[in-house]
Amino acid sequence: MQKLVLQVAGMSCGGCVAGVTRAVEALDGVHGVTVDLSSGRVEVEYDGSLPSREEVIDAIADAGFEVVA
Secondary structure, three states, X not given: OEEEEEEEEOOOOHHHHHHHHHHHHOOOXXXXXXXXXXXXXXXXXXXXXXXXXXXXXXXXXXXXXEEOO
């Protein structure tokens, strides 16, 4: 199991957290998503090379948020 940590801008409520969580959990290979609203930190646990970092970033962007780091 690998872990990816991203900084996401634009989240301001529980609905934002739920949207990011749903978008990332829908990707193949994702086992868990932890979103910290106050810090904007999104932590993704996933299998080896699935999904790619770019796929996670795209899923977050599709949900309406920007990955800043």
